[in-house]
Each structure stands twice: as C-alpha cells, then as structure tokens.
Amino acid sequence: MTEVVSLSVPCRTVFGWSYTGIMSRSAQRIVMKFGGTSVGDLDRIRAVAARVKKQVEAGCEVAVVVSAMAGETNRLVGFCQSLSPLHDPAEYDAVVATGEQVTSGLLAIALQNLGVKARSWQGWQVPVETDDAHSKARIARIDGAKLGLCMTEGVVPVIAGFQGVGPDGRIATLGRGGSDTSAVAVAAAVKADRCDIYTDVDGIYTTDPRITSKARKIDRISYEEMLELASVGAKVLQTRSVELAMKEKVRVQVLSSFADDSPVDDSCLPGSLVVDEDEIVEQELVSGIAYSRDEAKISVRRIPDCPGIAAAIFGPLSDANINVDMIVQSTGEDGMTNMTFTTGKGDLERTIAIMEAARPTIQYGQLMTDSDVVKISVVGIGMRSHAGIASTMFKTLADRAINVQVISTSEIKVSVLIGAEYAELAIRALHTAYGLDAA
Amino acid sequence: MTEVVSLSVPCRTVFGWSYTGIMSRSAQRIVMKFGGTSVGDLDRIRAVAARVKKQVEAGCEVAVVVSAMAGETNRLVGFCQSLSPLHDPAEYDAVVATGEQVTSGLLAIALQNLGVKARSWQGWQVPVETDDAHSKARIARIDGAKLGLCMTEGVVPVIAGFQGVGPDGRIATLGRGGSDTSAVAVAAAVKADRCDIYTDVDGIYTTDPRITSKARKIDRISYEEMLELASVGAKVLQTRSVELAMKEKVRVQVLSSFADDSPVDDSCLPGSLVVDEDEIVEQELVSGIAYSRDEAKISVRRIPDCPGIAAAIFGPLSDANINVDMIVQSTGEDGMTNMTFTTGKGDLERTIAIMEAARPTIQYGQLMTDSDVVKISVVGIGMRSHAGIASTMFKTLADRAINVQVISTSEIKVSVLIGAEYAELAIRALHTAYGLDAA
Numbered sequence: 012m013t014e015v016v017s018l019s020v021p022c023r024t025v026f027g028w029s030y031t032g033i034m035s036r037s038a039q040r041i042v043m044k045f046g047g048t049s050v051g052d053l054d055r056i057r058a059v060a061a062r063v064k065k066q067v068e069a070g071c072e073v074a075v076v077v078s079a080m081a082g083e084t085n086r087l088v089g090f091c092q093s094l095s096p097l098h099d100p101a102e103y104d105a106v107v108a109t110g111e112q113v114t115s116g117l118l119a120i121a122l123q124n125l126g127v128k129a130r131s132w133q134g135w136q137v138p139v140e141t142d143d144a145h146s147k148a149r150i151a152r153i154d155g156a157k158l159g160l161c162m163t164e165g166v167v168p169v170i171a172g173f174q175g176v177g178p179d180g181r182i183a184t185l186g187r188g189g190s191d192t193s194a195v196a197v198a199a200a201v202k203a204d205r206c207d208i209y210t211d212v213d214g215i216y217t218t219d220p221r222i223t224s225k226a227r228k229i230d231r232i233s234y235e236e237m238l239e240l241a242s243v244g245a246k247v248l249q250t251r252s253v254e255l256a257m258k259e260k261v262r263v264q265v266l267s268s269f270a271d272d273s274p275v276d277d278s279c280l281p282g283s284l285v286v287d288e289d290e291i292v293e294q295e296l297v298s299g300i301a302y303s304r305d306e307a308k309i310s311v312r313r314i315p316d317c318p319g320i321a322a323a324i325f326g327p328l329s330d331a332n333i334n335v336d337m338i339v340q341s342t343g344e345d346g347m348t349n350m351t352f353t354t355g356k357g358d359l360e361r362t363i364a365i366m367e368a369a370r371p372t373i374q375y376g377q378l379m380t381d382s383d384v385v386k387i388s389v390v391g392i393g394m395r396s397h398a399g400i401a402s403t404m405f406k407t408l409a410d411r412a413i414n415v416q417v418i419s420t421s422e423i424k425v426s427v428l429i430g431a432e433y434a435e436l437a438i439r440a441l442h443t444a445y446g447l448d449a450a
Numbered sequence: 451m452t453e454v455v456s457l458s459v460p461c462r463t464v465f466g467w468s469y470t471g472i473m474s475r476s477a478q479r480i481v482m483k484f485g486g487t488s489v490g491d492l493d494r495i496r497a498v499a500a501r502v503k504k505q506v507e508a509g510c511e512v513a514v515v516v517s518a519m520a521g522e523t524n525r526l527v528g529f530c531q532s533l534s535p536l537h538d539p540a541e542y543d544a545v546v547a548t549g550e551q552v553t554s555g556l557l558a559i560a561l562q563n564l565g566v567k568a569r570s571w572q573g574w575q576v577p578v579e580t581d582d583a584h585s586k587a588r589i590a591r592i593d594g595a596k597l598g599l600c601m602t603e604g605v606v607p608v609i610a611g612f613q614g615v616g617p618d619g620r621i622a623t624l625g626r627g628g629s630d631t632s633a634v635a636v637a638a639a640v641k642a643d644r645c646d647i648y649t650d651v652d653g654i655y656t657t658d659p660r661i662t663s664k665a666r667k668i669d670r671i672s673y674e675e676m677l678e679l680a681s682v683g684a685k686v687l688q689t690r691s692v693e694l695a696m697k698e699k700v701r702v703q704v705l706s707s708f709a710d711d712s713p714v715d716d717s718c719l720p721g722s723l724v725v726d727e728d729e730i731v732e733q734e735l736v737s738g739i740a741y742s743r744d745e746a747k748i749s750v751r752r753i754p755d756c757p758g759i760a761a762a763i764f765g766p767l768s769d770a771n772i773n774v775d776m777i778v779q780s781t782g783e784d785g786m787t788n789m790t791f792t793t794g795k796g797d798l799e800r801t802i803a804i805m806e807a808a809r810p811t812i813q814y815g816q817l818m819t820d821s822d823v824v825k826i827s828v829v830g831i832g833m834r835s836h837a838g839i840a841s842t843m844f845k846t847l848a849d850r851a852i853n854v855q856v857i858s859t860s861e862i863k864v865s866v867l868i869g870a871e872y873a874e875l876a877i878r879a880l881h882t883a884y885g886l887d888a889a
Contacts, residue, residue: 053533090492091555091556093492094492094559095560098562099559099562101569102556102569103555103559104555105551105555105558105570106552109548109552113526113545116545117541119544120533120545124533124537130540136620
C-alpha cells in the first residue's frame with residue numbers, strides 16, 4: 012500500500028534463508044515498540060531515542076510505537092476508579108490514552124534533539140480505526156498511507172500505542188498491553204520487514220526462568236508455538252498481538268531495551284524472533300514448557316450415560332460465557348459415566364452454581380471440585396511429525412511419582428493437569444527430559 | 451447556529467434591564483469554565499461536578515470548559531524543556547494538551563457518577579479550529595453544531611480547554627491561560643447567555659487588594675475597562691479572552707470556585723460581570739486603578755528637530771517587534787527636541803542596542819534610560835462624558851509630592867509614569883480620591 016519500490020537498487024536477499032517477504036524496497040523497514048519500563052523516565056526516553064537513531068543511521072526506515080511511561084497508566088486508571096468504580100469506558104479511554112500521547116511527543120522531541128527527524132502520531136491522526144468496544148477495543152483497520160509517506164520522507168513516526176479512534180469518532184483503547192498489538196498492526200500497515208518489541212526481558216524462554224535457571228532463550232519460535240506458550244510469554248507479548256502477527260505474517264522480535272545490542276544486521280538478532288514456521292530451519296521437537304496455575308477442576312460423577320449428556324453439561328456453561336478447557340469423559344461400571352473438565356479459577360463459583368442448578372436435568376450423583384491443580388503443557392511444532400513426545404512426558408512424570416489427573420492434546424501441544432505442589436518439580440524434569448536445559 | 455427556538459414558550463425578559471440577547475430559547479444556556487486550582491485534585495473535581503449539577507437542576511443548559519489539574523501543565527512543560535530547551539512546538543502541544551484531556555474525562559466521569567449525563571470533548575473532536583502557530587495558536591473558528599446538539603439532548607459537554615486542532619490536523623495549544631479564551635469562544639459558538647469563569651479569586655477588584663485592603667469587588671465592568679485594567683485583572687482573566695468576549699458580545703462572569711454561591715438567578719450574580727457598557731446602569735466615573743511595574747523609560751535627547759525624526763526612532767523599533775507604549779516629545783531651546791518613550795522591561799536591552807545603531811541616522815546628543823519606574827492608570831468609561839478626571843489625578847499625586855514623568859491618555863484611561871518607590875502610595879491615594887474605597 013505504502014511500499015516504495017526502488018528499481019534502481021538491485022533486489023537483494025535480505026535474509027540468509029527462504030524468507031520471501033518484501034525485498035524490492037531498498038531500505039529495510041522496521042517498527043520498534045517500547046514498553047512502559049523502557050520509556051519510564053526522561054533518561055530512558057533519551058536512551059530509546061539513541062537506539063532509534065542507531066537504526067536510522069544504519070539505513071533503516073523506522074516507525075516507533077510507544078507505551079505510557081511506567082506507572083502513568085496505573086495513575087490514570089486510579090483516578091477513574093476513585094471517581095467511579097463503574098466509570099464510562101469511553102471517558103476512561105479519553106483519560107488513559109493520554110499516557111501514550113505524552114510519551115509519543117516526548118520521544119519525538121528527544122529524537123529531534125539528536126538530529127533525527129521525527130513526529131508524533133496519535134491514534135486518531137493515523138488513523139487507527141477500532142471497533143466500538145471502549146476500553147477493550149480491537150483494531151479494525153489501520154490506514155498506513157500517512158505513516159508510510161512519513162517514513163519514506165525520512166521522518167520517524169512516533170505512534171502512541173494502545174489506542175485508536177472508534178466508529179463514534181472518540182478515542183478507544185485496546186486494553187492493557189495493547190501497545191504490542193498496535194505495533195504489530197502498524198508493522199502490517201506499513202509492510203515492515205520486522206516488528207521489534209523492546210521490553211524488560213531479553214526474549215522468550217523455554218520455560219519460566221524463575222522456576223529453572225536452566226531455561227534457555229529461544230532464538231526463533233513459530234506463531235503457533237508462541238500462542239501455546241502464552242503462559243510463559245504472557246508478560247512478554249500480548250496474545251492478541253501474536254494472533255495478529257500470525258494473520259498478517261509480521262515477523263516479531265522480542266528483545267531487551269536495556270541491553271546495548273540493537274540488531275542492525277538481520278542475520279544475528281539478539282532477541283527471540285516469532286515467525287512463520289517456514290522460517291525456522293532447525294526445528295526443535297519441543298520448544299518450551301508452559302504452565303498455568305489458573306485452573307480449577309470440576310468432576311461431575313455418576314451421570315446416566317445417555318446421548319446428549321455433554322450438551323446438557325456444557326451448554327449452560329457456554330451460555331454463561333464460561334470457558335471450558337480440558338474435558339475427559341470416563342465410563343464406570345453399571346452404565347454410569349463421569350465427566351471431568353477444567354475452567355479458570357475465577358469461574359469456579361459460577362460453574363458450581365450452574366451445575367447445581369442443572370442437577371435435575373443432568374441427574375448426576377456427585378459434584379467434586381479441586382482448584383489445587385496446575386496445568387503443564389509441552390509445546391512444539393515438531394510434534395506434528397514426531398511420535399513419542401507424549402509418552403516421554405508421561406514417563407518423566409511417572410518416574411517422579413506425579414499423578415496425571417487429566418490429559419488433553421492439540422496438534423502441537425500436550426497438556427496434563429497435576430497437583431499444584433508438583434508444578435516446579437514437573438517443569439524442571441520435563442525441561443531436562445526434552446533436552447531443553449542450557450549447557 | 452445551534453440555537454433551538456422554542457415557540458411554545460413565550461419570550462421572556464431574562465434580565466431586568468435593556469439586554470437584548472437570546473431570549474427565544476426557553477432554557478438559559480451557560481458555559482462554566484474551571485481553572486487549574488478549581489480542578490486541582492479528585493475532591494475538587496467532585497466539587498465542580500456538584501456545582502455543575504446544581505446549574506443543570508436549575509434548568510440551565512450547561513457546557514463546561516476545563517483546564518489541566520493544577521501543577522500538571524508545569525510537569526509536562528518541564529518534561530519537554532528538559533529533553534530539549536528548543537523543542538518542536540507541535541510536539542510540545544501534543545504533550546501539554548493531555549493535561550486538559552485528562553480533566554475533561556475525569557469530570558465527565560464525576561458528573562455521570564452524580565447522575566448528570568455528560569461526555570468529554572477534545573479540541574479536535576469539537577472541532578476547535580486554530581491557526582498554525584503551535585504553542586501559541588489562536589482560535590480561528592469553532593463549529594458549535596455538535597456541542598449545541600449535545601446540550602439540547604441534555605448531555606453536558608465537558609470540553610478540554612486550551613487546545614484545538616491546527617490546519618495541519620495536529621493538536622495546537624493556545625498558550626498559557628488559553629482555557630479562558632476557549633471558554634469564551636465556546637460560549638460564542640453555542641450562543642450561551644453567559645460564560646462563568648470560576649477561578650481562585652471571587653471577582654475583579656477596583657485595584658490590587660494586596661496593595662490596599664480598601665479595594666472593592668466590581669459588580670459590573672465593561673469589556674473596554676476590563677482590557678485597560680489588564681494589569682489588575684491579568685491573573686484573573688486572559689486578555690485575549692476579553693477581546694474575544696467584546697467582539698462576540700459574550701457576557702463573562704468571574705467568580706470563585708471555592709465559595710458556595712453559584713449563581714442560579716441572573717439578577718444577583720456573586721462575581722464580577724464583564725459586559726457591554728450598555729448593560730451597566732450606574733456608571734462609575736472611575737472603575738479601577740491599574741498599575742504595571744513592567745515599564746522602562748528611554749529618553750533620546752538633543753535631536754535635531756526636523757520632519758521624519760519620529761519615524762527614524764520608532765521605525766527600527768517596530769521592525770524589531772518592540773512595543774512602544776507612552777510617547778512624549780518636548781522641544782527645547784535652540785531648535786533641538788527630546789523624545790521620551792516607554793517599552794517593556796524585557797525589551798530595554800534590545801531597544802538600547804537599536805538606538806545606538808541608529809545614532810548616525812538620528813544624530814541625537816544623549817540616550818538616557820530608567821527602569822525604576824511604574825505606570826499607574828486610572829480607568830473608567832465615565833471619563834468619556836466627565837471632565838476633571840485627569841486633573842484630580844495630577845492634584846492627588848502633587849499633594850503627595852509625587853513627580854509625574856510621562857503622561858498618556860486614551861478615551862477611558864489616564865496613565866502616568868512615576869518613580870517605582872511611589873507605586874503603593876499613589877495607588878492608595880488615587881483609590882481614595884476617586885471614591886473607590888470600600889466602606
């Protein structure tokens with residue numbers, strides 16, 4: 012849309028492998044996104060400006076997406092909440108969006124002060140068009156024309172993240188962490204070669220480094236794996252931004268804004284690159300071990316085993332907008348069956364109430380719940396073509412005498428529900444068993 | 451433009467005198483403007499909401515214009531200045547305008563919390579169109595259609611003051627104190643019956659109350675007098691807002707946001723009303739005594755008295771954008787003349803440099819300067835029809851042995867330049883002499 016094709020410069024292979032993206036533009040086009048801690052005070056904003064300048068001097072066309080200065084969003088949300096716990100989300104948006112607006116102007120000033128041409132762009136100026144769900148809006152469309160023109164004119168656009176303009180012409184924010192999504196959407200709109208997400212960690216890890224010091228940084232990971240590793244990556248990259256990147260084929264790099272290792276050459280990126288699986292040459296069987304403590308187990312026992320019983324149980328939960336994750340049905344003797352499933356811990360009370368209300372219909376014998384559980388997931392696109400991933404998991408857990416309560420699988424993931432007290436033990440054992448430990 | 455004419459309601463005389471403004475709309479339409487200290491924290495924002503609610507419940511159609519919370523603008527300006535003393539004014543605008551944006555959203559929330567329908571409006575949403583002079587823009591045009599519709603639908607628009615959108619589609623701010631001008635411009639656009647400026651003083655005084663405790667609050671004052679009293683009223687009302695009010699015939703009331711005396715009935719307003727002189731029934735001869743310490747006196751002595759000498763002196767000053775205020779020419783013996791004039795203290799150095807550069811052309815004998823002076827002005831539209839105002843002034847000063855150095859007069863003002871050390875003595879004496887002292 013805004014791509015500038017420079018015919019006088021021979022097309023070059025930008026990357027050393029089979030990437031077939033945009034190569035007809037002479038300059039590499041990069042979107043750099045900086046989170047709240049990265050722009051937490053004026054010194055850090057100056058440091059960000061220096062980092063952007065480095066990329067500009069290396070010949071890249073750069074657009075920047077910024078979050079609010081650390082603490083600012085909380086301050087503004089606090090104002091809204093103390094005035095009214097049930098505040099109008101459209102007004103909340105008007106208040107809270109100012110955090111990113113301030114950062115965008117300040118970073119533009121800091122860049123200009125270093126001799127880099129720059130200007131701030133608010134969501135409504137781009138425009139970043141959203142739906143009408145104030146305070147948790149989704150981006151409907153970004154017109155990349157003005158931003159693209161800005162970049163080809165050698166001016167760095169500094170875009171206020173986390174916000175756009177709704178169909179009502181008012182400011183709409185994307186929900187917490189939405190600046191990642193803004194950055195990916197901007198990258199798609201200006202057809203960027205890469206979207207670099209600068210944050211306070213230096214990449215995506217094979218598992219939570221707080222659980223095992225042997226966790227390794229992942230160099231390249233597929234969109235699908237990144238989505239499945241959400242529980243590991245949740246604080247690193249907003250799930251919606253990964254979904255959008257996958258849909259729009261935006262290559263996303265997660266890297267630290269505190270290390271002085273901005274990538275200039277695409278062949279040796281310092282962070283973790285989230286890409287299409289075609290770009291990953293050497294596939295690992297397993298990419299990482301994720302876990303979630305936000306699980307509650309519900310067992311509906313001694314149900315007459317007749318057709319339609321699953322619908323009778325899960326229909327009312329779906330109507331109540333309760334997400335059910337793992338489901339296991341086991342048949343007992345005497346024609347009775349048991350149904351076990353998991354929901355988020357926050358939905359447990361409502362789930363119990365709904366099941367008790369449905370008891371006359373379902374005619375079950377007993378309802379049992381347990382929220383002292385954890386879900387451990389082994390994720391890897393290599394699973395598609397390799398057997399034995401699941402059995403390694405079960406054997407590893409059995410060797411530690413860890414009882415598996417529920418199992419569920421997807422194409423690239425095996426998940427088990429185990430007792431919460433075994434979480435760390437299981438994660439460490441699996442990390443070793445799949446050969447993920449750092450040397 | 452957005453006026454709603456209700457033919458079913460008989461036209462009523464809104465005021466007790468010869469005001470011939472809008473009377474065909476059944477509800478009185480009021481713009482309420484709250485300055486930074488009035489919205490300085492959440493409790494004060496709640497108090498403002500309660501005050502607005504009172505007007506709405508009294509049957510008024512209300513629009514509100516807000517400043518940034520006290521201290522917020524300084525914080526944001528400080529950010530810009532520490533990043534770069536010579537920052538891009540367009541970026542400064544993007545940063546600083548957030549202060550008013552936050553207040554507009556918060557006050558809308560506070561109003562809704564009291565059951566008053568309200569919504570925030572940013573400058574670009576109204577839109578408030580400005581010229582392209584970022585950081586000191588002037589309002590070019592306000593389309594009152596959307597705001598008027600909002601008001602007739604019973605929703606209180608809460609407008610972020612101090613800002614608009616420039617011809618470049620970017621946020622433009624009006625310069626410090628610009629929210630007063632925003633309020634007057636909004637009042638003109640929605641054809642309001644009155645614009646109430648809530649501030650931290652309770653009105654406009656006959657002179658600075660810090661100089662004499664006998665200073666009295668003025669009930670009604672004309673636009674012209676208010677402009678001449680700028681030195682007394684500068685901290686109360688921005689000069690541009692008074693000029694705009696005079697041009698658009700907007701009735702402006704200055705009143706305290708801390709006293710619990712919001713006007714509901716227009717016949718007994720608690721603050722000072724700035725209006726067309728036709729609305730002032732009992733004219734005082736003198737309305738107030740103003741003073742300015744920001745004066746410097748320059749005397750160019752022993753100039754050959756020939757045609758074109760004034761142009762030779764003031765041409766270069768005008769070219770350098772230096773404002774010259776009082777001018778006196780006196781002819782000596784021997785065909786030589788002296789020219790004495792005043793400028794702002796901040797322009798004195800540049801004025802001296804320009805005069806020295808022009809010496810070969812003007813061929814004057816001597817340049818003398820004095821910045822230890824004060825300008826005292828007696829202001830009153832009654833002067834137009836009454837003689838003796840100036841002579842009372844000279845006699846009063848002479849009785850105190852105060853030497854008058856320069857005199858200048860306008861239709862409604864007599865100003866004298868005197869030694870700075872006599873300022874308070876002169877003001878107190880004149881205040882008494884013109885019968886302005888409080889009982």
